[in-house]
Amino acid sequence: DGGITQSPKYLFRKEGQNVTLSCEQNLNHDAMYWYRQDPGQGLRLIYYSQIVNDFQKGDIAEGYSVSREKKESFPLTVTSAQKNPTAFYLCASRRLPAGPNNEQFFGPGTRLTVL
Amino acid sequence: GQNIDQPTEMTATEGAIVQINCTYQTSGFNGLFWYQQHAGEAPTFLSYNVLDGLEEKGRFSSFLSRSKGYSYLLLKELQMKDSASYLCAVRDLGNQGGKLIFGQGTELSVKP
Numbered sequence: 001d002g003g004i005t006q007s008p009k010y011l012f013r014k015e016g017q018n019v020t021l022s023c024e025q026n027l028n029h030d031a032m033y034w035y036r037q038d039p040g041q042g043l044r045l046i047y048y049s050q051i052v053n054d055f056q057k058g059d060i061a062e063g064y065s066v067s068r069e070k071k072e073s074f075p076l077t078v079t080s081a082q083k084n085p086t087a088f089y090l091c092a093s094r095r096l097p098a099g100p101n102n103e104q105f106f107g108p109g110t111r112l113t114v115l
Numbered sequence: 116g117q118n119i120d121q122p123t124e125m126t127a128t129e130g131a132i133v134q135i136n137c138t139y140q141t142s143g144f145n146g147l148f149w150y151q152q153h154a155g156e157a158p159t160f161l162s163y164n165v166l167d168g169l170e171e172k173g174r175f176s177s178f179l180s181r182s183k184g185y186s187y188l189l190l191k192e193l194q195m196k197d198s199a200s201y202l203c204a205v206r207d208l209g210n211q212g213g214k215l216i217f218g219q220g221t222e223l224s225v226k227p
Contacts, residue, residue: 035217042119042202042217043158058214090157103148104215106157 003027004107006091011112013078013085021076021110023091030096032074033104036060037088049074050096078112086114117141119218121203126224127193135188135201135221143208148215149177149188150202158202161188190223198225 004025013019023032031050035043045058049068063082068074074093078085088111092104119139127133139147146165150158164170164179164186176189190197200220207214 040123040219042219043204043215044217045214048214088155103160103163105160106150108157109155111155 004091004093004105006089006107006110008110009108011110013112013114015114016080018077018079019112021078021089021091021112023074023076023107024072025074025091025093025105025107026072027093027095027105028071029093029105030071031094032068033092034058034064034066034074034076035090035092037090037109043090046076085112087112117207117216119203119205119216121201121218121221123219124222124224126226127190129193129195129225129227131193132189132191133193133223135190135203135223137186137188137203137218139184139186139203139205139216139218141205141207141216144181145206145208147177147179147186148204148206149175149186150204152200152202152220154200161201193225195225195227198223 007022033048034046037043044060046064047066049055052071055066055068065077088109090109091107094104121137148163149161151161152158162177164177169178174191179186200222202220203218204215
């Protein structure tokens with residue numbers, strides 16, 4: 001079955017540690033996105049990538065890093081520089097170029113808690 | 116600036132009809148999306164509007180007025196499983212990969 005997978009579902013991190021969240025898709029989508037969701041707030045864009053080996057900062061990129069070495073994979077690293085990392089992290093992908101009804105498909109999410 | 120507003124919470128009765136409103140102010144516009152999100156799960160796509168008017172899909176319909184910066188999601192014959200958060204999102208123009216700007220979401224509770 002085609003889809004987007006994220007792992008792990010739950011992740012606990014000690015302060016000062018870097019941690020990497022996995023996102024894999026087999027939909028042959030060109031663009032991939034990372035969002036952060038906090039209670040009572042909408043999804044906020046962290047990073048996105050439209051092509052392999054290229055990515056751009058979103059609205060809240062500070063304290064995060066990404067890589068796009070393969071079309072299928074877009075891992076997100078939450079570094080110790082991110083001051084408030086506890087949140088629900090969602091990965092999404094979609095086909096390019098943009099066209100009518102070209103929606104983003106979301107993965108199941110990773111809930112990160114800093115202890 | 117970019118701003119999308121929707122009510123924080125709504126309550127409705129099973130079998131009834133509910134309308135969730137969304138107003139937006141964005142620098143560009145390339146379509147409006149509605150997503151449904153159950154607690155702790157991924158958002159799932161419900162509807163897409165890029166032209167003015169009503170799009171109907173089963174029990175769900177979505178309306179758009181670009182001149183008013185306004186959309187609504189209409190849910191008919193409500194079921195208990197419709198209890199979820201409903202996210203309004205606008206696709207901006209420009210070069211940010213078709214970036215979606217999300218509202219905070221409307222938490223809908225369906226009561227028996």
